[in-house]
Amino acid sequence: EKGGYEHFMLKEIYEQPSAIVDTYRGRMLVDKGMVRMAGMDDNIERFVNAKRILIVACGTSWHAGLVAEYIFEDFARVPVEVEYASEFRYRNPIIDENDVVIAISQSGETADTMAAIKLAKSKGAFVFGVCNVVGSSISRETHAGAYTHAGPEIGVASTKAFTTQITVLSLMALKLAKAKGNMSNTDFHYHLQELDLIPGKIKKALEANEHIKEVAKKYMNAANFLYLGRGFNFPVALEGALKLKEISYIHAEGYPAAEMKHGPIALIDENMPVVVIATKKGHYEKVVSNIQEIKSREARIIGIVTEGDTDVRSMSDYVIEVPDTVEAFTPLLTTIPLQLLSYHIAVMLGKNVDQPRNLAKSVTVE
C-alpha cells in the first residue's frame, strides 16, 4: 500500500507530479485558454463583486492560504486576508455579504475551520471550500467548492495536500483575474502553460533527493533551524519549518528574510543552519543581501536556488536547485526540497515519520 516506499510521507511527496495533474485535469484547458471550475462558474458574480476575500484555515492549509494571498492579490487585484480559523471564530470579526470566504482543509473535518465557516455564513458571506476528502463535513457545509483530488493523504505531515491546494487556488485566482479583466489574454495563457509544466518540474526537483540526504546528514543534529523566504516564498519558509518541527521534533522557525535584523539575527551562530529560499525571481537581490547579513554572523547557509544559480551558491554551504518558473508558481517547486529535507532528517533521527507524537491526521476538537 506504500507502493514500495518506506513511508507514506515519502510516497506522497513523490506523488505530487501526478496529484497536481489530477487537480487541474478537466479544469485547466490550456488549448482553449480557459479555466473551468463548476463551483466558481456557478457563482462567478459573487467572486467578481467581492470586496474582499477572506481565507480561513489551520496549519499547513493556512500556509497554502498565505501563498494564495500573494497570488490572488497579484493576479486578480482583490484584497485578501488570511486568518487562523481558531482566531477568526472568537474575535467578533467584521464580515458581511460582500465577502467571499475560502475555507481550506485537507481532511474537511477540522473543528476550528468548520466553526469559522458557520460564523461567516451567519453573517451572510459566501463560503467556498477547498477540501481534499470528498463528502467531508466542510465540503458539505460550504456553499460551493473545489476538491483538490490529491488522493488519500495518510502521512500526518501534509505534503501533496499543500501543493494541490496551491494549484486549485492558483486556478481560482487566474479565473477571477480573467473574469475581472485584470490579466491580458496573453498573460493568462502564459500562466496556464507554465502551470502545465509544473508537474514535470517537480519531477526534476525530486531528482535532488540523494543530495538532500547529504544535507540532512550534515545538519540532523542541529538543535534549531531557521527558514527564510520573501514574497510568494515567505509562506513556504513557514511551511518548511512546520514540516521539520512536526516530524523531527527539531525546533524551527520560519521568518520573512528581511525581519531577521529586527531580532532573530541575535540567534545566529555557527551552529545554526539557515535554509534560505532564494529563487532567481522577484526579490532575488534583496534575498542575496539578507544572506550576506546572516553569513557575516557565521550561519550555515542552505540555499534553495534556481537551476544554474551562481551568486547564492558562492555564499552557501549547500545549495539545492529547483527548475525555473514564473514567480507565482515558485512555491510549488521550492516546497519539494523542504519536504524531503525534513523527511530525511526525521528518518535519520529514528522518528516515526508517518505518525509523529501528539499529532492526529484530522483535528476534530478545538
Ligand code: F6R
Ligand atoms: C501539518 C498538518 C496540519 C494540518 C492542519 C489542518 O502537516 O498536517 O497542520 O494542516 O491540522 O488540517 P486540515 O487541512 O485537514 O484542515
